[in-house]
Amino acid sequence: MAGNGDGVQLLGYWASPFALRIKWTLKLKEIHYEYVEEHLLDKSPMLLQYNPVHKKIPVLVHKGKPLAESLVIIEYMDEVRKHNPLLPQDPYQRAKARFWAKFEDEKTLRTPHVPAMFKAFSKVGAEQEQAAKELRENLKTLESALEGKHFFGGETIGFLDIAVGWIGCWARMNEEVAGVNMIDVEMMHLLSAWFQKFLELPIIKECLPPQDKLLVHTKEFHKMLMAALT
Ligand SMILES: N[C@@H](CCC(=O)N[C@@H](CS)C(=O)NCC(=O)O)C(=O)O
Numbered sequence: 001m002a003g004n005g006d007g008v009q010l011l012g013y014w015a016s017p018f019a020l021r022i023k024w025t026l027k028l029k030e031i032h033y034e035y036v037e038e039h040l041l042d043k044s045p046m047l048l049q050y051n052p053v054h055k056k057i058p059v060l061v062h063k064g065k066p067l068a069e070s071l072v073i074i075e076y077m078d079e080v081r082k083h084n085p086l087l088p089q090d091p092y093q094r095a096k097a098r099f100w101a102k103f104e105d106e107k108t109l110r111t112p113h114v115p116a117m118f119k120a121f122s123k124v125g126a127e128q129e130q131a132a133k134e135l136r137e138n139l140k141t142l143e144s145a146l147e148g149k150h151f152f153g154g155e156t157i158g159f160l161d162i163a164v165g166w167i168g169c170w171a172r173m174n175e176e177v178a179g180v181n182m183i184d185v186e187m188m189h190l191l192s193a194w195f196q197k198f199l200e201l202p203i204i205k206e207c208l209p210p211q212d213k214l215l216v217h218t219k220e221f222h223k224m225l226m227a228a229l230t
Contacts, residue, residue, distance in 0.1 A: 007063040008033040017166035168195025
């Protein structure tokens with residue numbers, strides 16, 4: 001894959017944490033690309049053609065060949081563009097990074113039926129508190145993968161940093177809007193400090209959605225969800 005953007009397109013949505021993973025990866029890999037913003041309520045024929053299975057963004061198109069699922073895309077790019085390797089060289093450490101990324105997507109995001117973070121954001125009362133508690137416990141477990149390291153990737157940003165970094169931004173926004181505690185600084189000071197450090201890195205920060213726009217979007221979404229409860 002050349003660094004000049006030849007044949008690389010990203011179909012994304014500005015407020016998507018999964019698209020953000022790919023924007024971070026492309027930035028770290030120094031790959032220029034064409035960005036195509038999708039409308040999730042009115043998906044383009046290109047998105048439906050390129051991701052007929054899930055019909056979701058992000059989709060990476062490389063030399064006309066589409067690939068879906070953010071973690072799969074990161075691994076693919078890491079293979080085809082060696083600059084700034086993201087997955088560990090050691091096979092055991094590589095497997096562990098994949099384990100934690102899977103854990104985060106399955107457990108942090110999902111209870112058996114509903115993503116824990118979404119539930120903590122969209123419910124009220126005991127149901128909300130239970131989901132938030134579950135989310136905090138899962139984040140505490142994830143923290144164990146960070147112990148003794150600057151980044152999940154070790155000395156440099158790696159696959160797992162890219163996979164979980166969005167949580168710091170979205171959880172803070174959700175906490176503010178829904179009035180619920182998701183990242184407990186006392187309970188997970190290592191993870192909390194890492195989120196802060198990671199999201200402040202210029203290369204990471206510049207890919208984040210505009211925070212004021214995201215806050216308005218989050219508030220509108222929350223209002224809609226609350227109206228649906230009544
Ligand atoms: N597991 C997927 C999740 C992608 C995903 O949920 N994308 C959302 C946007 S954040 C989407 O396209 N939603 C449209 C829909 O569900 O119809 C990944 O990691 O890429």
